[in-house]
Amino acid sequence: MTDTTRSFADIRRALLAKEEVALVDVREEAPFAEAHPLFATNIPLSKLELEAWARIPRRDTHVTVYDNGEGLAEVAVQRLRDLGYSQVALLEGGLDGWRQAGGEVFIDVNVPSKAFGELVEHHRHTPSLAAEEVQALIDTKANVVILDARRFDEYQTMSIPGSISVPGAELVLRARDLAPDPSTRIIVNCAGRTRSIIGTQSLVNAGLPNPVSALRNGTIGWTLAGQQLEHGQARRFQSSPEATRHIASSNARKVADKAGVKRASLADLRGRQQEPSRTTYLFDVRTPEEFEAGHLPESRSTPGGQLVQETDHFASVRGARLVLVDDDGVRANMSASWLAQLGWDVQVLDDVPASEFSVKGPWVAPVPASNPAEEISVHTLADWLKTGGTLLLDFTASANYVKRHIPGAHWALRSQLREALAALPAAERYVLTCGSSQLARLAIPEVAALTGKPAFLLQGGTANWIAAELPLETGETALASPRTDRYRRPYEGTDNPREAMQAYLDWEYGLVAQLGRDGTHGFQVI
Template identity: 40%
Template sequence: MTSTLLSAIPRELDVGTRRSAAIAQFISTARQLIGDPSQASREDLEAVARHLETLGRQATLFPEEDFPVDQEHPAVVYRLSEEADGGFALYLSAALPGKSVLPHDHTTWAIISGVQGVERNVFYRRDKTADPARDALTPERTVDVGLGNSVILGPDDVHTIELQGHQTGLHLHFYGRGLDHMPARVVFESRAGGSYRTFGPPAGIRHARITPQDLKAALADGQEIALLDVRDAGVYARSHLLFAVSAPRWRLPLDIDRLVPRRNTRIVVIDGDESQAHDGAHQLIRLGWTNVSVLAGGTEAWAAAGLEVFSGTNVPSKAFGEVIEHEKQTPWITSEELERLVRQGDNIAVVDSRTPEEFAAFSLPFAHSVPGAELVYRIAEIAPDPETLVVVNCAGRTRSIVGAQTLIDAGIPNRVVSLRNGTMDWLLTGRTLAHGRQTPLPEPSAGHLAGARAQADAVAHRAGVRRIDAATLQRWQESARQQQRTLYLFDIRTRAEYEAGHLEGWRWAPGGQLVQATDEYAATRGARIVLADWDGVRALTTGAWLAQLGWDVSVHAPATHGPGAARVTGPEPVRVLVPDSPAPLIAPAQAAALQQSGAAVLIDIDSRAAYEKRHPAGARFVAPGRLSEFIPTLPAQASVVLISADGILAHSVASGLLRSAKPAQPLLALRGGTRGWIAAELPTDSGGDGVVTGDDDQSYSPYLQKDLALRNAGFVEYLEWELGLVAQLEREGHTGIALID
């Protein structure tokens, strides 16, 4: 690293982003100079030390408030960077004056350089004594490390550290292996030597912290930012920040590449009380994300600071629906009125704007399945008579409101209303639903398609949605590859259309769901979103709503012929990152035999709802975030077999647990998961008797309640929650929502 490179980092960026860029430059330089960290020469280390000194001189990148120490925690080690295998690990050691560490070694090379304060390093010669359990130490030299200088240690060097003066110390420690990859290092009982023992890494290695007040300001500074809540999804749903995305720590290897595709995105990791966030931050760093900090005190501290805390899921989108109805006065009708109109045989068309899968689970007996993004595209086929009343419904409120307002904003000639409170109200008022229905999506005629295009174009134009050409898209893709700006590429057509042929690298996100659950697809606030515009209607309709939600949205019409028209078929590929050595797999038949003999315990970790429908007989269900407390309660001699739907999540989680928790029991993953078990025709069961962790794994809909009184109470609570979101948004302040006239 050179000072020239450091000065090239834009000063207008926040300090965390500038710090991560400087650290990334340093690590890149160190990697080039050293190559294999196990083969580093003294000459290589001396060259790297000069660069570490340069990094340390940028003291403004390491403010004390980001790396706090106090009387309760007088010395804290903060992780700045670490590769997945533990190599090239960089830490900031922060300590109050007077910090002193007994003589110890590292079993790898180390370089220490100063940022603030003076750290005195005393080096010792280590000699054997007549007692094989005791060695003698003799001080040989002393090096005071402060701003602008450094010291290099070899794997066998023994030294002590003592902070001099009255200033809080901040020192960069760079190692060939991470602190939790040094199992054989020793510490002596005194400066004279004596007995010695191996010791582990510092308890609770932390990561740079950001206060609630600073995070609140960061959310409004215009730079990209992703808030990731790493608790299990059900725990997250009980209390979280408005723009925090549910990203359970154990799912990060499966989800993070799609949620936050740019590796240097500014990420703030959040939990309830800062007890889990640092483990989540460590996981992200090992996976390759570099600009990671932790919300100090978690959601509890955010609330204590007087800032707004939300419950529920997909809150930004659901709150958006409430804002639409509140500001635009979206018209609605009640269940009673709808039933009366249907019974009278009035000219009416009811369209359900949920997904086809949700529609098949339950629907109004007379409704058509038309997902939200399809409404403008297909409504003229369902209600060609302008005198037909169009009623839009969903399971609750959001997609009813958004769907109805979509048609109203598009200017269709029909009168349009939403069904107030959706099928929840239909059931609350004593009516029944149909199950297992499917209705075909009609293809628009040429005349109707032309009209729909004009309607969608007008709305998108008013919302500020741009059309971009292939050259612009290529520039933006290159910017994303260069880690300069996040770019999400979404194809919002139906599943069948997407799988029949889509552009390579474009994700499938059915338009209605992209608006309804934006946080499940895009975690980076301030990123670009580009939608593939295949028909001139659906992408524009979806883009208009996303733009009003505060996103930077454009549409791109794919080429119809030539090199740029190449298509990829099949479902969206999902890349699973593999930071840990793979856990052993076990075939279903072997697992069943072990279980039958009492030598194995089966634990499903995927979805409680799916578990209750069908699971391997005798299995229990545990939310992944609770495994580390549940597994130690099991017999030490029994193998623990983790299960998920297809085995992928279970294998990833088992691999991570073997590295981090190191359970006493043998830990395996079921090959092929529940599907493999069923395919092997092994016994299954249903029901919730084996559920250990309640609804920690995800937030569950009242529709799943079998007790009608509990279901109806859940409906009422949910509807009151949705109605209260407008007031919560007013207290939240800046949300980015801006509705068109």
């Protein structure tokens, strides 16, 4: 291993030895989803400075960066070094080098959890029902309750008729209250397969007396069966009484113990956070609302079901230590049981006094100090746009841009700024915006250097323009970059082609075989 490159063999050896590995794909999400190694994490170059410190907290972590020949990785190496990372290298040969060395590549996003879900069903034969069978139960008014294990916003987009939103980590804590009669059949669904399999198996593992089944293939299977979904629903779980919380806590701890989850006190945590050679993440797996009402210092809000689904996003250093906390002994233990099976060194904080949940408000990502920039108000921008000579660049997520943006704004990817500017008419001055102005601020010196013209920052970003009730427009009105910042998931939204949905399911069914070919996963199903 050299100071400047690391090979496929280096990364594979480190994964098998359970050493800390940060393998970072710096392309946008769409090309990342087309092909990447199993344990690669996607941190696009366009927002590297805003995400790196939270996702790779220890600055002397061995970070290996790659792209697919676009020239992004070399820029990323320098930016990471500027951020204080001391052990940064390029992947030898990039993605092509990985392939040529015999490395397996995977499509889609959050692949470790999806592949693991298929492995769980393969080993445990997790019970499931087809969409047609569930529809028949609904039609005959059978004694059944349907629990949707996705995030609440996903549930609101589309849901099975009559279902209730109970995000994954909440299932073991809430299911007894939603189905107090042990003869009530519980059906767990998500959009595809993973979260319904993990949710169903969670209830089975925790010893729930009810018959439990996954909705096979989730809302995709429901749609492919020609059945109707609901939209805009708001049915949610309620708080659980002490008696059921106690039962759920006892059962969850047994499951975690069986999975090999370790225990830690606050004193243990503080000691481990000071270890110079290990990365320790502290995740609060309660709901975002509970987190904001009070949480431990330095903890991050990661609702448990999403943490298990998107571990590669939240914990971007494979081989790191994960410490989980809640206030009930259920959600942390159940989430930890899955993370341990996913090959993580995971610990649960026990007996945390309520007084320690002392920090209020949402989680705030650690980011470097802001670049200085000359800021203008929304009213100044409105005047400049009327008089001409001003070009407005919007760096927000493309989905947000399409939803609403300032009239005349050109959407651009920061990582493709040179190409975007070359495609746009020259201007006397440039104004940059995004949702909050945070990402736009990073691009100010880059735009000034590339154009030789003054570049200004819209104070408070597009959010301030909206707050001032100034005009907005919608749609792909002025795209200066391709919309590759977001991979269109076949299981999201309500207008996906049936062929894409079926192809996604077929891909998921093949993941167990692909895990076998890769050989680095270290998963163990209890």
